Amino acid sequence: MKNQKLDAVHVWKEMEDVLVPRLRPSAGERAVYSHLLRHSRLEGKRQLRFSIPWLARGTCLSAKAVKRAVRRLIARGVLRLIERGQAGHVVEVRLPDEIRALRAKKRAGDGAARRVSTSDLEKVDFQATRTVRAAIYAREGGLCFYCLRRLTPLVRSIDHVLPCVRKGRNSYRNLVACCADCNSQKSDRRAEDYVRWLYREGRLTSGELTARLRTLKSLAAGKLRPRFPDRVTTLSGRSQVKWRTVRPIAGN
Numbered sequence: 001m002k003n004q005k006l007d008a009v010h011v012w013k014e015m016e017d018v019l020v021p022r023l024r025p026s027a028g029e030r031a032v033y034s035h036l037l038r039h040s041r042l043e044g045k046r047q048l049r050f051s052i053p054w055l056a057r058g059t060c061l062s063a064k065a066v067k068r069a070v071r072r073l074i075a076r077g078v079l080r081l082i083e084r085g086q087a088g089h090v091v092e093v094r095l096p097d098e099i100r101a102l103r104a105k106k107r108a109g110d111g112a113a114r115r116v117s118t119s120d121l122e123k124v125d126f127q128a129t130r131t132v133r134a135a136i137y138a139r140e141g142g143l144c145f146y147c148l149r150r151l152t153p154l155v156r157s158i159d160h161v162l163p164c165v166r167k168g169r170n171s172y173r174n175l176v177a178c179c180a181d182c183n184s185q186k187s188d189r190r191a192e193d194y195v196r197w198l199y200r201e202g203r204l205t206s207g208e209l210t211a212r213l214r215t216l217k218s219l220a221a222g223k224l225r226p227r228f229p230d231r232v233t234t235l236s237g238r239s240q241v242k243w244r245t246v247r248p249i250a251g252n
Contacts (some may be wrong), residue, residue: 006095008042014096017158021127021170023076023101031059032069033078033093040093051088077101121225126158127170133158135226137177145176146186146195146212147203157183161191161219172226173219191216 015034019025025033035058040048056066070089073079077100083090126132136158142151145159159178162168165188178186186194192213199209218224 006041006044011037011042011095017130017133019078019096019099023078023099025072025078026069028059028061028065028069029072029078031061032066033073035059036079036091036093037095041095047082047090047092049083049088049090054088121172122222124172125170126172126175126226132226136172136175139172139224139226140177143177144179144182145215146178146182146191147198148208149179149182151177151179155180159183159186161216163188172224173222176219 015037019033020030032055035055036048036050039050039058040046052063052066052070055061055070056063059066061069070079070091074081074091078094080092080094081089082092124132126136137151137156140151143149144151144156156177157180158175159182160168160170161174161176168174182194182198189197195204195209195212195216198204199206204212215224
């Protein structure tokens with residue numbers, strides 16, 4: 001059965017912003033899911049029949065690695081196995097917002113955002129939902145935290161100041177909005193080392209470097225608290241989101 005035409009950019013963003021941070025798939029699982037998604041949902045098909053050799057060729061993985069990735073994706077609800085036999089597998093490939101585990105975490109995250117207080121703020125997973133990620137974007141005032149470049153929806157991303165590989169958490173103290181270039185170039189470096197590198201490259205002035213280092217200390221100390229939106233009713237009776245004014249922090 002044919003699907004309604006999907007927005008491929010939106011699906012990709014949901015995969016990178018929601019599925020990857022929450023489920024933490026391996027590189028092989030990401031390659032397998034992306035390949036199956038491209039040949040099913042993005043072509044208007046909900047289900048797909050495939051063979052392991054075909055999938056191995058398409059993802060440049062071994063047959064063993066592909067089998068392991070498919071089993072993991074089925075177990076986590078990313079794929080729904082419909083049929084398995086000598087002719088191959090038939091699976092339903094689910095979009096990120098159709099995966100039960102992600103929907104449950106999204107509801108939990110939205111609930112945390114609605115009832116958040118100063119004491120609860122430390123417990124919120126700021127990668128969980130669009131609402132809490134938007135609070136991080138709003139806190140930075142539309143600028144990249146590192147290079148101070150103006151952000152647009154196409155180039156903005158969320159970065160861990162202390163990388164995940166070093167056990168960095170999804171806390172507001174450890175997440176910042178940044179441009180795609182900085183996210184890629186910083187990689188697993190310490191944030192302090194990265195902003196000093198930006199200064200040496202001429203992308204920050206000495207005053208901006210000092211301010212960035214001071215802001216990193218404020219962030220770690222919990223002084224850069226994100227604000228959540230209030231819902232207001234317009235004269236036409238429609239509900240709109242209005243962000244509370246964020247008081248500037250010295251050095252930011």
